[in-house]
Amino acid sequence: MQYTNLGKTGLKVSRLCLGMMTYGSKQWREWILDEEQAKPFVKRALDAGINFFDTADVYSLGESEKVTGNLLKGIKRENIVVATKVFSTMSDDVNDRGLSRKHIMDSIDKSLKRLQMEYVDLYQIHRWDYNTPIEETMEALNDVVRAGKARYIGASSMFAWQFMKALHVSEMNGWSKFVSMQNHYNLVYREEEREMIPLCRDQGIGLIPWSPMARGFFAGNRKRGGGGETTRAQSDPFANELYFREEDFVIAERAADVAKSHNVSASQVALAWVLNKPHIAAPIIGSSKIEHLDQAIAALEIKLSEDEIKSLEELYQPHPILGHA
Numbered sequence: 001m002q003y004t005n006l007g008k009t010g011l012k013v014s015r016l017c018l019g020m021m022t023y024g025s026k027q028w029r030e031w032i033l034d035e036e037q038a039k040p041f042v043k044r045a046l047d048a049g050i051n052f053f054d055t056a057d058v059y060s061l062g063e064s065e066k067v068t069g070n071l072l073k074g075i076k077r078e079n080i081v082v083a084t085k086v087f088s089t090m091s092d093d094v095n096d097r098g099l100s101r102k103h104i105m106d107s108i109d110k111s112l113k114r115l116q117m118e119y120v121d122l123y124q125i126h127r128w129d130y131n132t133p134i135e136e137t138m139e140a141l142n143d144v145v146r147a148g149k150a151r152y153i154g155a156s157s158m159f160a161w162q163f164m165k166a167l168h169v170s171e172m173n174g175w176s177k178f179v180s181m182q183n184h185y186n187l188v189y190r191e192e193e194r195e196m197i198p199l200c201r202d203q204g205i206g207l208i209p210w211s212p213m214a215r216g217f218f219a220g221n222r223k224r225g226g227g228g229e230t231t232r233a234q235s236d237p238f239a240n241e242l243y244f245r246e247e248d249f250v251i252a253e254r255a256a257d258v259a260k261s262h263n264v265s266a267s268q269v270a271l272a273w274v275l276n277k278p279h280i281a282a283p284i285i286g287s288s289k290i291e292h293l294d295q296a297i298a299a300l301e302i303k304l305s306e307d308e309i310k311s312l313e314e315l316y317q318p319h320p321i322l323g324h325a
Contacts, residue, residue, distance in 0.1 A: 001049025003302055004281050007179045007206030009152060011121070013081050015275065015300060017052040017208055018045045018293075019286040023067045024060025032060060035067045041287055042071040048297050052081045052283050054182075054208070056126055057111050058088035065114035073116060080121075084111050085156065087126035099129035101140040106175065109147050123150035123162040124182060127324055128158040134166050135173075142175035154180035156210070156291055157324035160195035167203060182284065183325030185209035187255060187270045187312060188217065188248040189320055201279050211323075212274040212283035213296075217243045218252050247317040254315055260306050268295050272302035273312055 002015040022031075023038035033041075045053075053072065055064045065084060072080055088106040089097040097103060108123060123144060129137065141153045147269070154162060155178045163181065170177040181200050185192045200207055255273075256266040264272075274283045287293040304312075 001051075001248060001297075003051075005206070006122075006152070006208075006281055007200075008204030009179050009206070011081065011152065011179075013052040013206075013208075013282050014050045015282050016050055017054050017083075017282045017284045017295060018042070018050050019210070019284040020053055020055035020068045021059045022286045022288050023071075024026065024063035028060040028063070031288060038067055039071060040290060042291055044290060044293055046075065046131050050242040050297075052282055054083040054122075055090070056085035056124075057090060057107055057114075058085070058126065060112070062114050067112055069115035069117060077117065082115065082117065082120050082207055083122035083124060083154070084115070084120050085124040085126040086111070087129065099125055099132045099137040099140075100309070101136055104137065104140040104144065108144050112149060116232060119149050119151060121151045121171060122154050122180060123152070124154040124156055126156050128162050134162075134169055138166060138169050138175050139173070142170070142173075152176075152179045154178055154182060154206075154208075156182040157184050159321075159324075160199045163196065170265070173225045178207055180206040180281075182208045184211055184276065185280075186212050186241075187244075187273050187321055188214050188243055188251050188316075189322060190316055191314075191321060197279060206281040207279055208282045208284055209274065209280065210284050211242070212285065213267045213270050214243055214248075215286075216267070217248065218255055218265075218270045220252070220256065220266060232254060242322050245317075245319070247315065251312070251315050254312055258304070258312060261308075262302055264298070264302060265295060267292070268299040269304070269312070271296055271299040272304055273309065275300060275302075276304055276309065 002014045003236045004015055022033055024032050026032050053068060055068045064188050086104055087099055095102050144150045153176055167177055183192050183196055227230055255269045259266045259269045
């Protein structure tokens with residue numbers, strides 16, 4: 001396994017982060033694996049040297065955090081890096097959502113209880129809250145860090161101006177600053193290259209993109225117009241919103257061509273493309289099949305030539321902003 005610093009912090013994370021959204025309760029999504037089914041995935045990740053695990057309170061409405069905590073219980077806490085998130089609606093209660101001080105303070109305690117941990121290494125805001133002043137959010141997150149409930153704070157998909165505003169507010173008040181950005185970035189969605197990635201490189205922010213393999217889009221079983229052959233493809237309407245443009249399929253076909261010369265899968269090529277970007281710390285990978293997890297780990301060793309990278313990138317067409325509003 002390869003390791004790197006998360007941004008300009010001293011925190012060492014594996015170059016792959018295991019996303020725990022896949023594990024929790026089928027009541028939330030049909031393709032979710034329960035705790036017993038998730039065990040071999042966490043074990044395989046740990047055996048391979050993956051020390052970075054990412055979940056969120058909203059995944060299976062808390063069950064993913066419970067599974068994460070149960071399956072990591074026997075591991076020395078200092079040997080793993082655990083991340084979770086706050087923002088999404090957790091119940092019908094009017095205050096059980098967003099990034100208010102109340103919701104953040106309530107949510108971190110609930111997350112820690114489900115995880116059975118005294119702290120998380122990385123506490124992230126899942127999206128931007130247009131109904132709460134960013135000053136309120138950043139002060140609350142600073143207090144979470146000062147209370148020892150989180151070691152670092154991070155953010156996920158938003159506009160670059162919003163992220164810079166949050167960094168500025170923290171700087172002006174001497175509060176804890178975001179050290180990471182979990183953004184939507186892959187071979188068929190590269191809009192983040194316009195503003196967010198240059199901003200993060202300038203500010204020393206660690207990039208840990210979600211959906212680096214486009215939610216299984218490169219597997220070759222997706223259909224033009226949406227959907228596909230697998231349970232995940234047939235029950236993941238969010239993927240239909242993100243991908244499935246004609247130009248996306250053209251790029252996927254090009255990735256398949258490149259994959260043949262390496263004797264690997266197109267999904268591995270797509271992940272290798274992300275990993276080959278020097279500014280990417282640790283893509284967040286999800287896996288519901290052990291062989292896919294093994295393939296993701298093997299992708300760390302795939303080296304793409306400049307001509308191959310050019311071939312993969314030259315077909316890209318601009319997209320609307322996808323993954324956040």
